[in-house]
Amino acid sequence: MTTFEERTTVHAFRDDALGEHEAVGLAAAIRRGEVGAAEAARDAAERVRAVEARLHAVQAYAESPAPAAGAGGAFAGVPTFVKDNTDYRGLPTGHGSAAFSPREARRHAPFTRQFLSSGVTVLGKTRLPEFGFSPSTEYEAAEPVRNPWNTGHSAGGSSGGSAALVAAGAVPIAHANDGGGSIRIPAACCGLVGLKPTRGRVVANAQSRQLPLDIVSDGIVSRSVRDTAAFLAAAETYWRNPKLPPVGLVEGPSGRRLRVGFMLDSPNGVTTDAATRAAVTDTVATLRRLGHTVEPVAPAIDPRFTDDFLTYWGLLSFLIGAGGRTFGPDFDRRRMDGLSRGLHAAYVKNWRSTPGVLRRLKRTKVAYAAAFRGFDLLLSPVLAHTAPPIGHLSPTVPYPELVERILRYVAFTPVDNIVGTPSISLPAPTATEDGLPVGVLFSGRPGSERTLLDVAFTLEADRPFRRVQDA
Template sequence: MADERAHAFTDDALGAHDAVALAALVRAGEVNPRELVAAAVDRAARIDDTLMPVAHTSYEQPRISREGIGGPLWGVPTYLKDNVDLRGLPTAMGSEAYRARPARRNARFTDQFLSTGLAVLGKTRLPEFGLNASTEFAAAQPVRNPWKPSHSPGASSGGAAALVAAGVVPIAHANDGGGSIRIPAACCGLVGLKPTRGRLVTNAQGGKLPIDIVTDGVLTRSVRDTAAFFAAAERHHRNLDLPPLGLVEGPGERKLRIGLVVDSPIAKTDEQTRRVVEETAARLEAMGHHVAPATLPFGEEFSRDFVSYWGYIAWVIALTGKLILDPSFRTGRLDGLTTGLRRRFQSEFRRTPGVLRRLRRAEAAYAGIFHEHDVILSPVLAHVAPPIGHLSPNVAFDELIERLLRYVAFTPVNNVTGGPGIALPAGAAANDLPIGVHLSAAHGQERLLLELAFALEADRPWRRIQG
């Protein structure tokens, strides 16, 4: 396969605009939403054979809501991830273990998503049940990275990331149970904010877990698109237990105490990623912020506990699949990662009470970090996006888990504790792949993260795949 950049940017109604710019054109009457949909459908066809990001389509009848008509993002085409229900389309969750049937109703988050004015064209591919950090499958073709198609786009929102990075749409739904907004953002050169737990309506799957680690959001090419989405979503639902977010429109003026973390207790960061994080720290210092080394109170025990909880989720899926998903569900069709996680959990079942107790305590430990720091700067991932196959579910389970732990060494903390984190495209590897940095803040402080993201974007605009 040719390994050149694969994108669909062209001189059509979508152009190179972000979602905010397209919505402004619609409001001004300079472009019609139907033109935007037609351009996105054409672009999807151009890259689908190479990147394979789309699970299901509704091109003939894009999904909009009455609440969304005239909304802040009215008319902008997008996609939902295929683990959230959209009435009339199946929710296959990336699995071959069952036959997905059309959903009878929208998920609560789908209604919130549509309330912003976005027009949904279909659903994006994800690895089985979103458990992997690469959008790869036991038998089907993988989703590929637009910057370098021989490599992973990240996961589990890899299909969404590929579509946005390739220019098919400017914004797409993603969700995050261990880094799945931030990981594909880092791999594909995008902005990905995992909000505070409870900022958006509760995710249908995450809300059923003993510890809700799943939050929804979006992947975008600009900070202002991410900010605009969250401001629009807040009009549909605002959590009164959190500070209001509103519309963030640019950098803040406050000089911040920024803690710098370069290595994880379980994985040494590769040199290229380390360089990008340290360069970002220097840029922040040049803006007047105080940057100092920081130590996080999460070590190897936290990682072991997270893997155990990961296994618990796989075990619940296998146990309840026939009842919750479809009578056609067969555990024998689950891929190697899901099966391995489930079996590991069964072998460690007696650890569960302690695992849950320690993971619940992590929220207070996370909050304590921000007595000394306003923001934590770290890598998103411990190394650059790997080639397709490195994280395949067909890799022997014990080796695959070790590879995943050496890769996803930073993001799960925010899922367990519920704290917000944002991935930003801060640099590039020698092989042209994007490298992201990660900013974390105290619960409810998304505004702080977005203001800092705006400042970094203004200081050094993100690379463009079509450049």
């Protein structure tokens, strides 16, 4: 049981080189010479040390962090972290797993190079649940990553370490990636902006290219829409997918009137809790007040979608277990955690369904595209309920009970991963009774990041997002 002392708010904001800057503001201060990049890195490292004993968000530290080569880019000198499922040369990549001893990466992953092109200074690696399978960053035999708004609650997953550090003010932005909600879930839990780009918008990672259905997109978590918009523009200057419309730099709301379809409950029948419903209905009212057209919508998703996605998740666990020695010569799948082992065992019992599962999942894009007819965006909850207490989604919970809890929590985000559409989690102005953030989700057609950023800027300007330092 969580003690009273653990149920506290933690933040690192102070009067130093970072101040209350987000990434764009800090980079501008560095360019003007008001702050040095080395000073920003030093003060960020001190902030991390100040909160790490309470949040447990860091997996590894870089020995001598320095601005990326060239020191140019939109985020030149901005301190940050890379998630520990992505290679950063000189640091081990552990994937949150105790099943092997991680080896030091010999080269940067392709997305790491794209991220570094923005000029960031990498301070280290952030923690994630084993192989990113869980929506909460918890472990069988290690401290969980805790939510800075209330340390008795989950910071979300799988990019939980990144979200905890950004929400606490230790760094302005951090790398995140998303294969079923892993950018958007921790953003919702921690009161952040989390955009999952369109499939193919950023450089694909090596694992994605090997999957029968690529569901993973890389990005960041941030405290402002401006930082997320600047990240997409910076990523595009390094590499742009010619098959997608360019995003460019979006700097504020366009004033365009949008048609938005909204839902309160998941198409798979999961109902949302009161705080989550209030966040969505409040957002609907705000959009209407600002002149947008908002109407209910009910996407006709195949009722087998949830089971099919779970089977695909099990296939991923099976493939990791079968080819685990690529992670390290001492890999032992018996040391994988309870969730990973449960997914693996469930898939082994049901592997013959794989061709049908893949066919149905690929067909989801037809029904999802139909839901957008007449609408520019879809609005929904990010999650069916707010951030759970630590332990609710622990891998020590028996697998049948754990997976049931996960399915009643992660009821909205996976569709965008399967279809490849972009979506963004935004902090709602409402909160739970004990002050926890609540997120709302906007999803768009492939390539519609500009529209997502447009509505995000609109809502942020109307009611600025709550800040943990004011809690």
